Amino acid sequence: MTSGTATAAQIPAHTAAQPGPATPLLAIEGLTKRFGAVTALENVSLSLRKGEVLGLMGENGAGKSTLLKILSGVQPPTEGRILIDGAPVTITSPQHAQSLGIITIYQELSLIPTLSVAENIFIGRAPIGRLGLVDWGRMRREAREIIARVGLRIDPQTVVSALSVAEQQMVEIARALSLSSRIIIMDEPTSALSETEVARLLSIMARLREEGVAIMFVTHRLEEASGICDRMTVLRDGRLAGHLERGDGPIPIPAIIENMVGRAASELYARPAERATPGPVRLEVRGLRTTPNPEAPHAIVLDGVDLDLRGGEILGVAGLVGSGRTELARAIFGADPVAAGTLTLDGTEIRPASPADAIALGIGLVPEDRKHQAIFAALGILSNFSIAALDAYARFGGLMDEKRERADLAEYKRMLNIRMADADQTIDGLSGGNQQKVILARWLARDPKVLIVDEPTRGVDVGAKAEVHQILVQLAARGIAIMVISSELPEILAVSDRIVTMREGRITGELPAREASEAKLMALMALGEKGQ
Amino acid sequence: MTTEAASAERKGPNMFKLIMRFGPLIFLLLLMIVFALMNPNFLNPVNLFNVMRQISITGLIALGMTFVILTAGIDLSVGSLLAFCGMVAAVVAKGGVTSSLAAAGGQAGFGWFAALLAALIVGAACGAIQGLAVTRLKVPPFVVTLGGLTIWRGLTLTISGGGPVSGFDATMRWFGTGLIGPVPVPVIIFAIAAIICHMVLRYTRFGRAVYAVGGNAEAARLSGVRVDRVLVSVYVIVGFFCGLAAFVLSARLNSAEAVAGIGYELTVISAVVIGGTSLFGGIGSIAGTVIGAALIGVLVNGLVLNNVSSYTQQVVIGLILILAVAFDRWLKTRARG
Numbered sequence: 001m002t003s004g005t006a007t008a009a010q011i012p013a014h015t016a017a018q019p020g021p022a023t024p025l026l027a028i029e030g031l032t033k034r035f036g037a038v039t040a041l042e043n044v045s046l047s048l049r050k051g052e053v054l055g056l057m058g059e060n061g062a063g064k065s066t067l068l069k070i071l072s073g074v075q076p077p078t079e080g081r082i083l084i085d086g087a088p089v090t091i092t093s094p095q096h097a098q099s100l101g102i103i104t105i106y107q108e109l110s111l112i113p114t115l116s117v118a119e120n121i122f123i124g125r126a127p128i129g130r131l132g133l134v135d136w137g138r139m140r141r142e143a144r145e146i147i148a149r150v151g152l153r154i155d156p157q158t159v160v161s162a163l164s165v166a167e168q169q170m171v172e173i174a175r176a177l178s179l180s181s182r183i184i185i186m187d188e189p190t191s192a193l194s195e196t197e198v199a200r201l202l203s204i205m206a207r208l209r210e211e212g213v214a215i216m217f218v219t220h221r222l223e224e225a226s227g228i229c230d231r232m233t234v235l236r237d238g239r240l241a242g243h244l245e246r247g248d249g250p251i252p253i254p255a256i257i258e259n260m261v262g263r264a265a266s267e268l269y270a271r272p273a274e275r276a277t278p279g280p281v282r283l284e285v286r287g288l289r290t291t292p293n294p295e296a297p298h299a300i301v302l303d304g305v306d307l308d309l310r311g312g313e314i315l316g317v318a319g320l321v322g323s324g325r326t327e328l329a330r331a332i333f334g335a336d337p338v339a340a341g342t343l344t345l346d347g348t349e350i351r352p353a354s355p356a357d358a359i360a361l362g363i364g365l366v367p368e369d370r371k372h373q374a375i376f377a378a379l380g381i382l383s384n385f386s387i388a389a390l391d392a393y394a395r396f397g398g399l400m401d402e403k404r405e406r407a408d409l410a411e412y413k414r415m416l417n418i419r420m421a422d423a424d425q426t427i428d429g430l431s432g433g434n435q436q437k438v439i440l441a442r443w444l445a446r447d448p449k450v451l452i453v454d455e456p457t458r459g460v461d462v463g464a465k466a467e468v469h470q471i472l473v474q475l476a477a478r479g480i481a482i483m484v485i486s487s488e489l490p491e492i493l494a495v496s497d498r499i500v501t502m503r504e505g506r507i508t509g510e511l512p513a514r515e516a517s518e519a520k521l522m523a524l525m526a527l528g529e530k531g532q
Numbered sequence: 533m534t535t536e537a538a539s540a541e542r543k544g545p546n547m548f549k550l551i552m553r554f555g556p557l558i559f560l561l562l563l564m565i566v567f568a569l570m571n572p573n574f575l576n577p578v579n580l581f582n583v584m585r586q587i588s589i590t591g592l593i594a595l596g597m598t599f600v601i602l603t604a605g606i607d608l609s610v611g612s613l614l615a616f617c618g619m620v621a622a623v624v625a626k627g628g629v630t631s632s633l634a635a636a637g638g639q640a641g642f643g644w645f646a647a648l649l650a651a652l653i654v655g656a657a658c659g660a661i662q663g664l665a666v667t668r669l670k671v672p673p674f675v676v677t678l679g680g681l682t683i684w685r686g687l688t689l690t691i692s693g694g695g696p697v698s699g700f701d702a703t704m705r706w707f708g709t710g711l712i713g714p715v716p717v718p719v720i721i722f723a724i725a726a727i728i729c730h731m732v733l734r735y736t737r738f739g740r741a742v743y744a745v746g747g748n749a750e751a752a753r754l755s756g757v758r759v760d761r762v763l764v765s766v767y768v769i770v771g772f773f774c775g776l777a778a779f780v781l782s783a784r785l786n787s788a789e790a791v792a793g794i795g796y797e798l799t800v801i802s803a804v805v806i807g808g809t810s811l812f813g814g815i816g817s818i819a820g821t822v823i824g825a826a827l828i829g830v831l832v833n834g835l836v837l838n839n840v841s842s843y844t845q846q847v848v849i850g851l852i853l854i855l856a857v858a859f860d861r862w863l864k865t866r867a868r869g
Binding site: 333335354355356358359360365367372373374375376377378379383386387388390391393394397398399400402442 | 737741748
């Protein structure tokens with residue numbers, strides 16, 4: 001609680017047992033959450049009043065998700081209290097949260113895609129007719145009324161998977177309303193929406209506010225937040241960074257940014273000192289475009305991306321969720337089809353049609369979702385380590401040279417400081433940081449020309465983050481061209497030599513790291529202003 | 533994986549981990565002790581070799597099935613494919629659809645080697661077709677091989693006209709009925725095949741890829757594994773083993789039956805699953821499958837020796853299947869906790 005720029009919200013005395021007019025609908029007092037030695041949330045207090053939209057702001061890792069998980073009953077807090085109508089409650093499960101009138105709408109929607117809109121709205125509480133059977137007629141009628149409240153004009157019998165993300169979100173909101181929820185928490189609801197869909201969502205939020213619903217709006221998009229929010233609570237590093245309140249006009253964006261980033265780069269993100277001078281361009285990307293992929297309908301379409309990656313250099317790619325940064329990585333890596341544009345690696349044009357092609361050419365990718373895209377949880381560390389270099393370790397007849405594999409793994413274990421008992425233990429027994437080091441070792445074993453690292457420290461404990469950053473710098477020093485994608489700006493600033501920002505599948509700006517600041521990057525990412 | 537036991541020690545004694553690794557084997561040994569106590573004939577070498585010969589047919593297919601299930605796939609067509617390959621082998625061996633004694637001795641046909649080759653090629657080719665249907669048409673393996681189950685059976689009936697083709701030369705019959713020392717030839721074939729499969733899965737690049745695809749197909753793809761190739765390969769392998777098993781079975785029975793192998797898919801999948809291979813892929817071993825096949829063989833044999841009716845046997849086998857997997861799950865949760 002260092003730099004509250006605007007009026008601090010008054011936390012009501014917790015002795016107030018009777019809800020009065022001043023009692024907020026929801027109040028949080030001194031909430032702390034620790035995971036082992038890591039403190040995700042420390043002494044956070046905030047309040048949410050009837051008929052207001054409260055923005056919960058903060059960078060990735062600021063503690064927003066943890067707070068949401070506590071409020072929706074997924075995790076219990078370590079310390080602190082939650083009060084509803086002034087009365088302390090202990091939220092034990094998502095069902096319990098729902099019965100208390102709190103509903104959380106997550107980024108990953110929780111509808112069942114194979115069921116109809118009406119069935120989803122009434123899931124677990126379908127209206128029952130005379131014979132104890134589901135009264136389908138009533139269910140459809142009521143569902144139609146409910147979805148009309150959020151301005152959705154679709155047949156309630158439509159199967160959810162046929163709806164757009166925006167429509168699915170509306171259905172979730174409609175469902176929340178039908179549960180007579182008084183508190184709706186929205187986690188990044190606009191990240192997958194188009195501009196017009198966003199506008200529609202915001203107008204529905206405004207209408208709900210008039211109906212007296214309290215909305216907690218979690219978003220990265222400062223414009224939207226500034227436009228709709230009555231108040232904001234900003235978190236930083238798990239602590240309260242400030243409260244902002246709407247005056248005559250919307251909450252000014254610079255004030256939000258100041259609260260979100262207002263600190264000197266901490267030691268964790270200290271920029272590693274020694275830097276190799278960038279070498280010649282290794283990977284040249286020109287006019288890279290993709291087309292909508294029916295198999296991945298939510299993927300962002302790349303709209304003509306130009307990039308140069310130099311040997312010995314770390315290029316940071318900053319962008320919000322939905323900016324196309326991951327899609328860029330996947331397109332270069334051959335994981336998604338490319339519609340137009342050229343890739344030139346060390347002066348030769350390449351057209352990787354699959355990750356296997358890209359890998360053979362000397363490109364590596366550490367994907368953003370370690371659990372689903374990188375690790376083989378049931379397999380041993382050795383198998384996880386050498387999977388991308390099977391050809392390099394295979395001898396005649398495809399027999400693996402296990403001795404060499406083990407020796408190399410032992411070497412990387414030392415070099416990257418991987419804490420593990422032995423090469424045959426399953427990888428899911430390692431911490432996130434050590435898993436990530438094994439994945440990095442996987443690519444080092446190939447000695448790549450280009451290494452793309454998407455979210456290098458997601459799910460990595462605080463202590464190991466700096467280690468991973470140090471490793472990336474060392475790799476660049478070996479002449480590898482490294483591209484780091486991250487939603488954590490301090491991380492981008494700490495490891496990059498040069499930074500580009502992305503928005504809606506396009507590059508919106510480029511800065512040398514020494515000239516970049518979080519505020520500058522945030523402006524380029526969120527507003528798409530051409531930088532300079 | 534000699535270091536595994538050592539690491540368990542380092543992390544403190546974990547009996548569960550040890551039991552888990554050898555769970556199916558312990559189960560098998562207990563079962564054998566029980567049957568030995570109930571009936572002294574059980575441990576008679578003649579009986580034991582008999583059991584081994586019986587399991588070698590389904591065991592061969594189970595080896596191939598292990599590859600498929602390790603990739604989180606399934607092959608329901610193996611019983612029908614066995615009949616189809618057996619029929620093709622018989623027709624090639626005899627030079628036509630005939631059971632006449634005149635042809636016995638093989639003068640009219642192409643002999644055992646051509647028959648073996650034909651069975652293996654047809655099996656592998658049918659497997660390739662199913663594998664391509666899985667990878668190219670994106671039809672789930674369950675559906676593709678359910679289709680295969682009726683297609684291969686239908687083709688078998690078509691070429692045979694419904695009847696058996698029997699009467700092979702002595703050399704061919706030796707593969708089914710011969711002995712090397714006291715050991716039946718099918719057992720030796722099974723043992724060699726099992727060792728090769730074990731080596732392939734455990735020590736080769738392809739084996740690593742199979743586990744990777746089953747463990748996490750997306751991660752495998754992003755690590756440069758040609759996932760589709762691996763998938764087609766495993767269906768080719770199980771098809772190949774159907775061909776080999778078909779040849780041995782025809783040789784043993786001195787006849788190829790159009791109705792051979794009905795229901796084998798269930799025995800084979802049971803053997804693999806009892807052996808600890810996960811239907812979700814990525815976990816399992818050939819050693820486990822061999823033990824699983826042996827467990828079913830011993831169970832059937834022990835029940836027969838104790839005069840349990842074949843109807844009741846089916847009930848017991850089903851129960852053991854469920855129990856074995858439940859036991860495995862339980863051990864795993866304990867080992868993790």
